[in-house]
Every structure is written in C-alpha cells, then in structure tokens.
Amino acid sequence: MFDLLSLKILIFTPVLAAIIIASPLFGTNFIYIRRFAKTCGTIHFLYSLLFIVFYNFGVESFYDEIMIFGSGWLEKLGINAAFGLDGLTVLLAPLTSFIFLISLIVSKTMIRTKHKMYYSLMFILLSTVLGVFCSKDMFLFLIFWEAELIPLYFLISEWGSCNCKHSAMKYLLYIFCGSIFLSVAMIGLFFYGYLSNGELSASIDFLRVSMTDGIFPVFLKKLLFFGFFTGFAVKLPIIPFHIWFTDSQSDSATPISMVLSAIIINTGAYGIIRFNLDLFPELFIKYSPFIMIFAVINIIWASLAAFKQNDIKKTIAYYSISQMGLFLLGLSSLNKIGLDGAIFIMLSHSFISAGLFLITGLIYQVAKTKTLQELSGLGEFMPILMLFAYVINFAAVAVPLTIAFPGQLLVFLGAFSSDCSIEPLAKICSFIAILIMLLAASYIFKLFHKIFCTSQFYSTKKYHDVSGHRLMCIAVICFCIILFGCFPDSLMSIYNNFTESLLEILRV
C-alpha cells in the first residue's frame, strides 16, 4: 500500500494533467477541457486524502526521493529531490488540493476565455505549491517557491479585471525581492554548513543537525535568520509588505483570489515554521518579543485599514492579513498552546477566506460590481447565498462551533501564557489582539449588511440565487467550517506530534 502512496505521484500528476490539457488532444473544446480538469482535480483530492488515512502519526512518514539512474538528483552538489510529509504538511497537502478543486469547479462561469491556458496553469500552480509543502531539501524548496511565481503571474494578469497587469507586476516584484533575501540566506546556510562539516548537503534534516552542533558564528546566524524571515514575511504578508497582496486580490478573478488567500499565504506561514522556527530556534526565542509586536501591529493595522476600503475584495484581503497576524502571534508565543493555535489558524483561515472570496465572486457575477457603495439589498434575491454568507461571516468573526474559534482561543491563550523575555508584553499583546478582533466583527458585518440587507437597491433586474455547482461549492465549504468547528480535536490530533517535535527543538 505504501508504494501506491507516492509523493512523486501526488506532486507531479498535476503537471501531467497540465500537459494533457495543453496538448492538442482536446482541441478548442473547452467543455471537455473543463470536465477533464475537474475530474483530475477530484481524483487528485481523493488521492491526497489517502495520505491522511494512511498517515501513521509518526513525526515523519511518506519519505520519497527521485532517483535518476540510481543516484540522487544533483547528488554531487548535495542536492536531492527528496520529498516527505510530516504532521503539518499531511494536512496542508489535502487542503491545497481541496481549495484547488473548489476553485476549478467555480471557474466554470467565472473564467470565460483562454480555457486551455488557464487550466494548465492552474495545475502547474497546484504542483508547485505541493512541491513547496513536501520538499525535504532546501534548494528543492527554493525551486518550487520560485516556480510558483510564473503561473500565478499569468493567472493574475490574464484573467483579472481593472488594472490586473499592474497588480501582477507588483506581485512579481514584491515576491521576487523577498526571494532574493531567501536565496541569499539559503546559499549562505548551505556553504557554511559545508565549511563547518565538510559535507555538501542541502537536506533540511541535515542542516538542522549541523546548525545545532556546528560552530556557527552568531552574526551570520542572525543575518540568515533575517534573510529567511524577510523572504517569508513578504509572502505572509506582514505589514508593510502587504501592498502586493491587497492589490492582486482585488484585481484577480475569483478562483485565483481564493487560491491566493487560502493557499499561497499558507506557503509563507509554512516557510516561517519550517525554516525560521525549525532551523534557528534559539534566535526565534530571542526575537520572539519583536515578532509578537510585529504580529500585533499586523492585526491592528489590517483591521483599521479594512474599515476604509470600498472594494469588498480588499476588505477581505485585509481580513486575511489580520488573521496572519494572529498566526504570527501564536507562533511567537512559543508554547504548545500557541503553536497549536497558530497552525489551527492556518487551516481555518484557508476555509474562511476561500468562502469569503467565493461569496464575493458570486455577488460579482450577478451584480457586476465589487464596490461597496453600489451594492445593497441582495438578500431579497439571494436568500440561500445569504444563509451561507451568515455561516461564513460568523466563522470569520470566530463565533464558537465554527472553525475559527478554537484557533483564536488557543492563540490568545498561548500568547497570554507565553514566557516571553519581556514580562508583561505577551499579556498586553494578547489583550490587544482580543480587543482588536472586535473590529473584525464590525467591518465584516458592515460589509454583510450593506450587501445583503436594506433595500435601497431597486433594480428591474431579477437576480438569480446560487444554484448548481456554485451552491455545492459553498455548501461544502460551510459544511467543513461547521464540522471542524464542532470537532476541532480531529484536526489537532493529526498535527499534535508535529508541534511536540517543534517544542522539543525549542527546548534544546
């Protein structure tokens, strides 16, 4: 059974699907292309679910390596194409596949041109994101990280609206600038590992060992930490590097927005856990007060900025940023509760922001606008959408028994009980974060009421409520939100070992 569950298959079948779609097999028949894409997405999602089913709850499992003629990939340089899943990524991989499946399904009516290119780019993007999550090798991670830029750049610029070309360029520049820091830090780490140990290897496990027992100069370590952190902070995004995110969110098409906020942001969060926390634990402990302050600034700034937006999508983008601030707050508390909470926020945020963007997309489809002033009274025409919007909005403000609540509770509690070096800082940060989350309630519900309630919007046009595949997608998201909200332990037990191992690294 283990052979069947190969990470190579998981990561590279989307590329295969992309090639088939791009090939002249389907000609210009976009219906076949779409059906094929959806089928592939579904199969891929089911396949990725199998990894959870057969996950053995060890710290590490499903190790897989690409061998070329009996030797590793670029073995002389110490770079191997090694993949593996641990407690966190075994959840992130199916989540990625799930969000892609949903966005492929809703693409039916939202993407109307260049189907062939669109679906093949989507599959390439899926493959690169999975590669980022599954890489056990630093340079492999970097390759997938950079490769992610290309499909996403075209996806934003080709199918967006307004000045999407500009936003896509912004996205490219920002992430690329971040990647420069990242790659410099990686090269530095790689060569210093070689100098101190005499062995060329970019494997993350190897580097972790060499970091702990090597004679690393502290200053170099700090530089590397800073490089990694900047690279991931741009992607997360941490204020002030967030402009690319809000702009590209507001201009890209709905499925792309969903992927951007639900998945692409998670890669940044994953990177911080994987590199900054895992490789530089003592520096992370040292800098955790600063990271905590960054996190709180992120939450406050994003919440306040969300108020003034006229664009629905931008408001939701700011909501995502504030959630990532919560993630960072949980992470910087450096205890079991905080780490559990941070990872839970990663997962819950994916579902919620995907749901919020989906709703926005559905509204955009009928009302042809995403400006807040021009919308009102849609609840009269779309009661079913409104019902689902209720669920997702309540989840967004972390009402209990929805998926966001356990995460937020754990993060607040973790931050409150963290043994931060500056004594009352953690407690103050935790309280501020709690109070600021009030603002989330007020801007999310301001949006909701403006869109769905009040009927100053008299139009002769009859809007159709959601139905068919769109109804199914949004219902599935709502179902997940409530299901995992009622049984949070089902998710937490899977990544429990992962946080335990992180804590062990931190304790050393």
Added chain:
Amino acid sequence: MQFFTDNILLIFLLPLLTAIIAFTAHFFKFAISQKTVSVISTVTSIIGAIYAAALYYTYNNCNEITEFSVGWLSIGDLTISAGLLLDNISATFLLILMIVNIIIQIYSSQYFNNQKNYNLYFGYLNLLITSITALSLSSNLPQSYVFLELTGVLCYILTNFNYEKSQISESAKKSFIINRIGDMLLLSGIIVFIYFVLTYPISNNSELLSYKELAETAADFYVYLSDINFYIACILLFSGAIVKSAQFPFHIWLTDSINGPIPVSALIQSVATVSAGIILTIRLLPLFELSEPVLKTIIYIGLFTSVICAFFASGQYDIKKMLAYSTSSQLGIVFPAIALLNIKNTLFYMSVNSFAKVSLFLIAGILISFIPKSSSNMLDMPVSKHQYPFLGFCYLLTVFSLSGLFFNGFFIGEAILGQLLSQNKKIAASFYFLYLLLTSFYLFKSYFIIFKKNKKHFAEKNKISSCLIIPIILSIVFIFYPVFDYKTIILDFSKNYEIFKLFDIIPVSVPISVIAVILAYFAASNKISAPLWFKKLSLNGGYISNLYDIFIDYIVEFFRNFTNIIDYFFNFTAYIVKFFSWCVSVSQNGNIQTYISYAIFSSAVLLVLYLLLIAGIGGI
C-alpha cells in the same frame, strides 16, 4: 423519573431535530407544509416542557448533581470538555425556558402566518432554544461561553429576520456588535482563568474548569492572585453577564434589538438574555463571593441600571422601547439578588419577570397589529378598555405583579428588600425604592395611555385569533401560579418581617407604588408634566446611543486617515523609480542626432574636466 435523567440528551435533540425539519421544509419546499412544521414545533416544545417539569421535580428539593462530560478541545495538557450539569438551578432554568418556549411557539405560529419565511423562522427559533438549553445545562466555563455566544448570534439572526427594512438591519448589526464587546471581555476573563488553571501547580486534571469544582479552584485562585488582579479577572468575567443582561452602559443593544419581530423580542427579553447573563453569574458565584468589592460592584451596577433604565423607560411613548428599558431595569434587580447569595430568590424573581415580560410583549404585539401604519407608539393605539376588556385585564394584572403590588411580584420584591435591609445596605435599599417608584410609574402610565376611556379614533373591533389569546392566558397563569416553590420565599419573607416588623416594610414599599400609580394617572392625562429637558433626556435614553455613534465615528475617521501612510510611502517610492526611468527614457529615444549631441556634450564636459584637472595639478 430515571428515564428523564438517563436520556437527558433528548432535551437538546428535540428542538435540534425540529430545526432540521424546518430548514429542510424551507429549502426543499415540496417536503413539508407550514402547518405541519408549526405543529411539530409546538408538540416538541410541549414534550420539552414535560421533560423539564420532570427534571424539575427530581432535582428541586435535593442537592443532587448529575454530571457527565466528553473531551472537546485539548489545550496543551488540559482538555476542555463538553458536558452536562444537572442540578436544581439548571432544572429551574429549563422549566422556565420550556414553558416560555410553548407560549412563543403557539404565538409565532399565528403571528407569522402565511409569511414566506415561516419555516425558516421556526428553524432559527428551535436552534435558539437548543442553544439556550445547552447554555443552562453546560458544565464548565468555556462551554458556557460557547453557548452564550451562540445564543447571541441566533438572537441577532432572529432580530435581523426582516432584513429588508434598513432600520431593522442597522439596529440588529449594532446590537450584535455590542454583544461582541461583552463576548470579548468574557473571553479575556476566561483566558485569565484558564491560564491560572494551566499554571497552577497541581492542575493536571481538567475537572478544575468545571463548575462543580469551581469552589475549590476559586479559593486557590483567590490566594494565587493579588487583590487587584483578582478583582479585574472577576470583573472581566462578570462583564460578559453585564452585556448579555443589558446592564448599563451596554443596555442599548436591547433597545436596538426590539426592532425585530414581536415573538422574537419576547423570547430575547424574557428568557434568552436573562438565562444568558444570569446563569453565568450564578455559576460563577463561588468565584465572586470571595471578594467583597466584586459583590459590591455587582450589586451597584445592577441597582444603578435598574434606576437609570426605569428613568429612561418612563419617558418612552414607544411601547417596545419602554418594555426593552424595563427589561434592563428589572434584570438590574436580579444582580443584587444574586450578590446577596440568595439563589432561590433570584430564580423566583426571574420566573415572575420572564412570564410578565412575555405577557406584556404578546399583548403589545396584538395592539401594534391594530395600528394601520407600522408604528408602536402608545398614543396611536386606537383601542379602549371596553373594546378589549380581556387584553386590558391581562395587561393590568401583569403590571400589578411587576410593580410589586400584588402576589408574586410583591413577595419577591419584599424578600429582596428585606435582605438588603437586613445586611444594612441602606443606599442599596434607597435605590430599590427609587426603582420601585419609577417602575410603577411608567408601567401604569402606559396602561392608562393605552386603555384610555375616551379615545378619538376608535378602530373597528378586530377579531383576535385564539392562537394569540392562548399564549397570553398561559403566561398570565404562570405569573400567578406558584410553579417554583415559593413556600421558602414566603418563609424568608416572614422571617424578614419578624426582624423588621410587618409595618416597617409594607408602609414604605406599597405606598411608594401607590403614589406612583396616582402620579401615572395624572401624567397619562397630561394633568402634570415634568420639565421639557427632563422629558427629552428620558425619551432619548440619556443620549447614550448617540455617544456610542459619535465615539465610533470619530475613531474610524481618525484611523482612516492614519492608515494611508504606508500607501503614501510606497507610492512615493514608485514615483521616484518612475522619475529615474523617465530620465533614462528621455536619454534613450533612439534618435541618432540626440546620441551625437550627447556624445559631443559629454566629450566637451570630459575635456573641461581634464583641463581643470591638469590646471589643478599644475596649481599644486
């Protein structure tokens, strides 16, 4: 009886199942008709009431506690469990809830007749009932929080039920956000509490979080924390109850929420908010009673609210607003009753208050439906006592009970007052008298205005459906039928007047009410009148709502400008880059003449520099 205790989960499952049926009926319209849904809903509510009565008679006179729990969320080494706690408090709450539930269900089935969202309404209503049931049975603090917030959310959804009207949706939004403030304060209190349990040396069991063990935990908590920290933690926890029970300064959400449908308002104001705020305070009492300042704060917040909201209520002509303020005011009396550590009194008072509120709201609902334009102004109500003697009689009975002149209301009022006096709380007692005066005043004033003898516009006599009458009769019966064994209350009462003598108390409290009634009679017929500014202050609820608006607007406006800074900074950087690129683009325009002129110009410059350099060296 054993059956009921063993299958306690049924009491949640019945309304939950009904909710699911109603939602199914709403979304798959072919499945079940409206009538069936309402019948199912009413029948399950009656079964629930029977169930609750059985539980009540099992648990009432014994201190037996049944508890069981399962793990829900693991926090580090600690597990938050989801459990049930059955004792006399939760049994009493359940009984009140279930009886009010029957009343509301029957009334709603008529009130929402032939509306398109009929089934949806019943779905939400039953979900709300499930949530309040779970709240009253919850066995630990985090679980209470979960259902407290869920109750708030469902109240919001029901208030926002007719969301097409912008006024309704705006006020629903406002009430929801103010509710969130309370939730967040409570959450921070809970976080402090859990933090204590986590850092407590011998805290390896999750039992510490449950209410059953709270007394022991609280004692340790008290020793562990400094006085001021303990006080802050307790007030954070209590603030959840303050907001839910609409105490000053958060009472404004209740006056906003009355814009919803009448049965919903009746339910929110009689059971939902009451049980939410009060059961939390009762459960946390082992914690609060350790510190005298906390108890004092509870007493004075309650009494102050009861007076100030009674004052606001007395200026209202909108019957719904008046009732909302009166709810806040009457709940204000419950808190001193809790803080005096007399749970029996509290529960008794709550039952009186709940049924009275339901009956007033239901009567108001019928009266409002007579007004052609949708308004709830008392002066517009074209009814008279002779037209609807039954309604007038019911209204009068309820008002008598609420103003402490009659039977149950009288007994409970005297019991609380006696206790205040016996603990030598003179200021508190004088607050109570003021409250009594104002309450009797505005309630009787509303009665005299609505059921005036000579009204100008007599509407035709409308026929009132029996589905609307039966609930009113039921609620009146439960105001006067002593469901909750009030023998102990009367015993307390008699004990009190042994100490203070019957004539010491009755001449004070009853005459106050009587004076208020006389004042109300004259005020209703405009024979006496307060100064205009005084009236305005009362009518506008002390302008507290306006203060909220101004405050929020100001803050949002301030930060709106503030958050632009980053955008400006990045745009500025972009402009600089653009400027340089423009400079470069000017120089590289592909024109051969330009290049030649650049070449000549720059070689000239170089030449000059070269000459200068030589001259310079020569100079040295």
